[in-house]
Amino acid sequence: NAGVTQTPKFRVLKTGQSMTLLCAQDMNHEYMYWYRQDPGMGLRLIHYSVGEGTTAKGEVPDGYNVSRLKKQNFLLGLESAAPSQTSVYFCASRPREVSYEQYFGPGTRLTVT
């Protein structure tokens, strides 16, 4: 199993450009998450999904959109990138069972100039 994979690994955008980050998991997990990690702030939840076709806002959703058309994929979109969105983005997934931990992808480092 590949686990949780993220595409791309690195990206540089200019202010105002758009892009989509792809997260894929092959563990048949129901729940999927997008976080951003900034120095000194830990991980902050952007959006999450508890099943195919469903999404919900997390702690810092502004400026991002998500979609989960297939159970194994969770897409994070930036419609008009801003320098404040420079960060490392992590995707995670988890089974529905309450005691299970989240499994993380390797991250995408995004720089917006």
Next chain:
Amino acid sequence: AQSVTQLGSHVSVSEGALVLLRCNYSSSVPPYLFWYVQYPNQGLQLLLKYTSAATLVKGINGFEAEFKKSETSFHLTKPSAHMSDAAEYFCAVSPNFGNEKLTFGTGTRLTIIP
């Protein structure tokens, strides 16, 4: 609502010395608690978790943590530090039901002194 406080954003210990990373939580319902480790340029990896079974939890790489309800703490320890333990460590909490979301602490960077 829940929250996590990790005391000390940076901790340095000598190789072979005791590692102690502190985590205090706040939760309105019984919690599940997790410690994750992040090596440079990698994602997070689970070290151990508490899910209301034994209060002393053993994890990978010789780490363990004890859930103390009276102190609302879940400190991470390792008797003897190795150079390979240098990483960032995150404590996280979720309620034990309806727990779609984890709340993470801000992390503790562990440096090992040769």
